[in-house]
Amino acid sequence: MPANNSRKLRSQEWWSGSAYENFARRAWLRSEGFNANVFDNKPVIGICNSWSELNNCNVHLRTVAEAVKRGVWAAGGVPLEFPTISLGEMFMRPTTMLYRNLMAMDVEESIRANPIDGVVLLCGCDKTTPAQLMGAASADIPAIVVPGGPMLSGNWRDRRLGSGTDGRKLFDLFRTGRLTEEEWSEIEGGISRSAGHCTVMGTASTMTSIAEALGMTLTGCANIPAPDSRRLAIAELSGRRAVELVLEDVRPSQIMTRQAFENAMAVDMAIGGSTNAVVHLVAIAGRLGIRLELNDFDAISRRTPWIVNVKPSGEFLMEDFYYAGGLPVVMKEILDLLHGDALTVTGKTIRENVERAECYRREVIRTIAEPLHAEGGTAILYGNLAPDGAVLKQTAASPRLLQHRGRAYVFENYQQMRDEIDREDLPVDANSVLVMKNCGPKGAPGFPEWGHIPMPRALLNRGIDDMVRISDARMSGTSFGTVALHVAPESAVGGPLSAVQTGDEIELDVRARRIELRVPADEISRRLAQFRAPAPQYDRGYGRLFLEHVTQANLGCDFDFLRKIGT
Numbered sequence: 145m146p147a148n149n150s151r152k153l154r155s156q157e158w159w160s161g162s163a164y165e166n167f168a169r170r171a172w173l174r175s176e177g178f179n180a181n182v183f184d185n186k187p188v189i190g191i192c193n194s195w196s197e198l199n200n201c202n203v204h205l206r207t208v209a210e211a212v213k214r215g216v217w218a219a220g221g222v223p224l225e226f227p228t229i230s231l232g233e234m235f236m237r238p239t240t241m242l243y244r245n246l247m248a249m250d251v252e253e254s255i256r257a258n259p260i261d262g263v264v265l266l267c268g269c270d271k272t273t274p275a276q277l278m279g280a281a282s283a284d285i286p287a288i289v290v291p292g293g294p295m296l297s298g299n300w301r302d303r304r305l306g307s308g309t310d311g312r313k314l315f316d317l318f319r320t321g322r323l324t325e326e327e328w329s330e331i332e333g334g335i336s337r338s339a340g341h342c343t344v345m346g347t348a349s350t351m352t353s354i355a356e357a358l359g360m361t362l363t364g365c366a367n368i369p370a371p372d373s374r375r376l377a378i379a380e381l382s383g384r385r386a387v388e389l390v391l392e393d394v395r396p397s398q399i400m401t402r403q404a405f406e407n408a409m410a411v412d413m414a415i416g417g418s419t420n421a422v423v424h425l426v427a428i429a430g431r432l433g434i435r436l437e438l439n440d441f442d443a444i445s446r447r448t449p450w451i452v453n454v455k456p457s458g459e460f461l462m463e464d465f466y467y468a469g470g471l472p473v474v475m476k477e478i479l480d481l482l483h484g485d486a487l488t489v490t491g492k493t494i495r496e497n498v499e500r501a502e503c504y505r506r507e508v509i510r511t512i513a514e515p516l517h518a519e520g521g522t523a524i525l526y527g528n529l530a531p532d533g534a535v536l537k538q539t540a541a542s543p544r545l546l547q548h549r550g551r552a553y554v555f556e557n558y559q560q561m562r563d564e565i566d567r568e569d570l571p572v573d574a575n576s577v578l579v580m581k582n583c584g585p586k587g588a589p590g591f592p593e594w595g596h597i598p599m600p601r602a603l604l605n606r607g608i609d610d611m612v613r614i615s616d617a618r619m620s621g622t623s624f625g626t627v628a629l630h631v632a633p634e635s636a637v638g639g640p641l642s643a644v645q646t647g648d649e650i651e652l653d654v655r656a657r658r659i660e661l662r663v664p665a666d667e668i669s670r671r672l673a674q675f676r677a678p679a680p681q682y683d684r685g686y687g688r689l690f691l692e693h694v695t696q697a698n699l700g701c702d703f704d705f706l707r708k709i710g711t
Contacts, residue, residue, distance in 0.1 A: 153390070154285065155188040158259035169259070178222075187221040187390040189383065190260035192251055192280075194272040196230030201269035201348060204339035204370055205292050211376040212264050212290060215383025221262075221390070223383065226254055231271040233348075241618065242590030244271040244278075244427075245694070245703050246686060251279025261285065262390040264382060268292030268341045268370075270621070273351040274424035277360065281396050281431040282706065286389035288489045289360045290382045291352035293370040294462035295340030305335045306344035308622025309456040312596070319566070320604050340370025343462045344455040346621030350417035351424060353471050357411035359399045359488030363497040367466040389489060397432055403483035405429050407494060409441055411471070413448040413520020414478050416457035418621025419535045419629055422522060423591075427700030433708035438533040438698055442524035442657065448481055449515030450539050453508050456624040457521060457539035460508050468508035472501035477512050525628060527660040528668065529614070529640050529650070532632035532698045537624075538654055542610040545626040546654040549662070550575040550612060554646045557582045558594050558617075566601040574608045577650045581641055582678060583617035584634025585694045585701050589681055595619035595629040612652055614659070616641055616697070628652065628659055630697040636678055637696075643671035 152160075158169050160183070170183055191212055195205040209225050216223035229247040231240040255263055263283075265276040268291050280287040298305030305311070314331055317323045323331075341348030349367070356366040362382055368375045405425060412421045422441055429436045452474060454460050475482065476498040484495030503509050510516055517539050525534040538546065553572050555561035561580050564570060572578070578597050585591040595617035599609060613627045616634035633639030640661060644650070649662040661668065682688045693703040700707075 151393070153185055153187060153261045155259040155261050156185060159183040182222050187261045187387050188259055189216045189221045189223050189386045189390070190255065190258060190263040191223055191225040191266065192254065192263050192276060193225055193227055193266045194230040194269070194276070195227065195266070196232060198235055199230045199232035199269050200336070200339060201233065201341040202230055202267070202272060202292055205266045205268070208266055208290060208292060208376065208379045211379035212266070212383035215380035216387055219384040219387035221387035224260065226258065228254055231269060231275065233270045238588060239590040239592035240271045241592060241701065242690060244275045245690070245706070247271065247275035248278035248706070251276050252282045255279065255283040255285060262386050263287045264386050265289045266292065268348060268352065270341070270347040270351065270420070273348070273355055274428060277355065277428045278431050278702070281400060281428060284395050284397050286386065286394055287360070287396050288362070288382050288386050288389060289355045290379050291355065291361070291366055293340050293368045293372065293375050294343045294349055295336060295370055296338040297343050297461045297463050298335035298337060300331050300334045304461060305331070306455040306461050306622070307336050307342040308346055308620055309344045309624065311335055312623065316599065316604055319601060338371050342622055344622050345416055345418070345452065345457065345462070347418040347420040348621070349462050350412060350415065350421050350621055353415055353417065354408045354412060354421060354425065356471050357408040357475065358404045359486060359494065360396070362490055364470055364472050367462060367470040369463055369466060385489060388491070392491070394489065399487055399489060400428070400432055401486065402434055403486045405434060405436060406440070406444065407482045407486055409444045410448045410478060410481050411475060413445045413522065414450060414474050415452040416450045416454065416521035416539045419522055419537050420618055420621055422535055423618070423630065423697055423701050426698070427702040430700050430702055430707040430709055435709050438524045441522060445520035445522055445524070448478060448520040449512055450517040450519065450521050451477060451510040451512060451515045453510065453516055456622055457537070458516065464505065464508050468505035469501055469503045472498040473503045473509050476501040477509070523654050523657060525654070525657050525659040527658045528665070529644070529659045529661045530631045531640065532696065534628050534631045534659055536626070536628045536654060540624040541626040541654070545610060545612055545652070547652070548612050549649060549651045550577040552577050552579045552644055552646055552648045552650050554644055555580040558588070561597060565598050568602050570600050570602050572600055572603065574603065574611060576611060578611065578613045579641070579644050579650070580615040580617065581635040581644070583615050584636055585696060586691055587616065587634050587636025587678065589687070589691055591618055591697065591701055593618050593620045595627055596623035596625065597627070612650075614650065632696045632698045634696065638672060638675045638677065640668060640672070642675050643668050
C-alpha cells in the first residue's frame with residue numbers, strides 16, 4: 145500500500161509548522177543523517193525494542209529490528225527504534241513481575257511522548273510481551289507484535305531437553321546424587337543452545353501465542369524458532385503491515401475486543417498454557433476497560449479441550465509445535481469454539497487467517513475429537529481458602545492428587561521453605577500438603593515464581609515425585625506438579641491462607657473446583673482476628689509505589705490507577 149495519506153499523521157504535530165520548535169525537531173532528526181523528505185507526511189513507525197544483554201530471551205532482537213526496518217522503508221514509512229526496560233526472567237531480583245507494570249508504563253509513555261504514528265513491539269521473554277501489550281493498549285495507536293521466538297531445543301547425550309521443565313527434573317536427580325557434577329555441568333552447557341525464550345509451553349511461549357490469538361501478530365508469527373530465518377522474514381512483513389495499519393488507522397482497541405480476549409482464553413486452554421496467562425490477560429484487558437473474571441477462564445476451560453502435546457504438560461517441545469503447524473492449526477482445530485469473525489492486524493478475521501492451516505504431526509497437535517484432555521490446561525479453584533480464587537494447571541498435575549485430603553505443613557515465608565526443604569527429618573509424607581505464605585503481590589513482594597515448591601529431599605529419596613502444594617505465589621510456566629497458586633486474597637493482606645497452621649487438614653477437589661481448609665469457621669475467624677500485616681519491605685521509590693497501588697492476583701496485579709475499570 146502506498147504511503148500517500150490525506151489524513152495528517154500524528155507525527156506531523158512534531159515536524160510540520162514554521163515555529164522554532166518544529167525547525168529544531170527536524171534539525172535534530174536530520175543530525176542522524178536523514179534527508180528532508182523524511183518529513184513528507186510519511187508514517188513514522190516506532191520499533192519498541194526490549195533487547196538487552198541481561199535478557200538472553202531477547203538478546204537477538206536487534207537483528208529482528210533491522211528486518212522490521214526493511215519492511216517499514218519498503219512500505220513508505222520511516223522506522224525509528226527506541227529501547228525500553230527489558231525484563232530478564234532469569235536474572236532480575238526479586239522477580240520480573242515486580243517490574244512488569246513499570247515496563248508497561250515505560251512502553252506507554254515512550255509511545256505517547258514521541259513523534260510516532262504506529263509501533264512494532266519486539267518481545268519474547270515472559271513479562272516483556274504482556275508489558276508491551278498493556279502499554280500499547282493504554283496508548284492506543286496502531287500497533288503490531290513481533291515476538292523473538294523460542295530457542296533451539298536443548299540437547300544432552302542425544303536427549304532433547306526443554307529449558308526449565310527438564311532442568312528442574314534433572315536438578316532433582318542431581319540433588320539426590322543420581323547425577324554427577326560432570327554430568328550436571330554438561331547439562332548446563334547444552335540445555336539452552338541459542339537466543340530465544342524457553343522452548344516449552346512456559347509463560348513466554350504462552351504469551352506470544354496469546355498475542356497471536358488476540359489478533360496482534362501476523363498469522364504464524366508466534367512460534368517460529370528464534371534462529372530460524374523465517375523469524376526475520378515475518379518481521380519484515382510485520383514492518384510493512386505496521387505502515388498499513390497507520391494508514392488504515394487500526395488501533396489496539398479495535399483488535400483486542402471482548403471477543404478477542406475470549407479467543408485468547410480458549411487458545412490458552414487448548415495449548416495447555418502457563419497459569420501466568422490468567423493474571424496477564426486480566427491486566428491487559430483492564431487497560432482497555434474490559435473486565436475478565438476468573439469464572440470466565442474456568443467456563444472456557446471446561447468447554448475447551450487440551451490438544452497440544454508440549455512440555456511441561458506434554459512430551460514435545462516448541463520446535464516440534466512449530467514444525468507441526470503451530471498456533472494456526474490449533475486455532476483452526478478449535479475454530480467452532482472461537483469468535484471466528486474477530487478482526488486481526490492482518491486486516492482479515494481469525495477464520496480467514498487460519499482456515500487453510502494444515503497439521504503435519506498429529507502426535508504433537510491432536511484433533512478436537514481426540515484431545516489429550518477433555519478440559520483446558522488451567523482450572524480455577526474457590527473455597528474458604530481462596531474466596532477470590534486460585535489457579536491450578538491440571539494438565540501438568542498428577543491425576544491421583546486432583547482429589548486429595550492431607551495435613552498441612554506450613555512455611556511462613558519463602559526463606560523458611562528454602563531453609564527446611566532439604567531436611568532429612570522434615571515431618572512430611574506423600575499425603576502432606578505443603579503450604580507457603582507471604583509470597584503474593586504485596587507479601588513477597590512482587591508476586592514471584594516461588595509457587596513450585598521443590599519436592600522435599602526426604603520424599604524424593606523415597607521415590608515420591610509429586611505432592612499437593614499451595615501458595616499465594618506464581619510459578620514458572622515451565623513448572624509442573626499438583627500446585628495451587630495465586631491464592632487470593634494473599635496472606636500478607638489477611639487472606640484466609642494466613643490462618644493455616646501445620647497439622648490443619650486441607651481438601652483439594654479439582655473436578656469440583658474447590659480448595660478448602662477443614663477447620664471450623666469460628667476457629668478460622670479467631671485466627672484471622674489475630675492477623676498482623678508484615679512490615680512493608682519498601683519505604684521509597686518504585687517499590688513503595690508498587691506496594692501502595694498493586695491489585696490482587698484475581699485483578700491482574702496491575703496498578704489501580706492504570707486500569708480503565710474499577711478495582
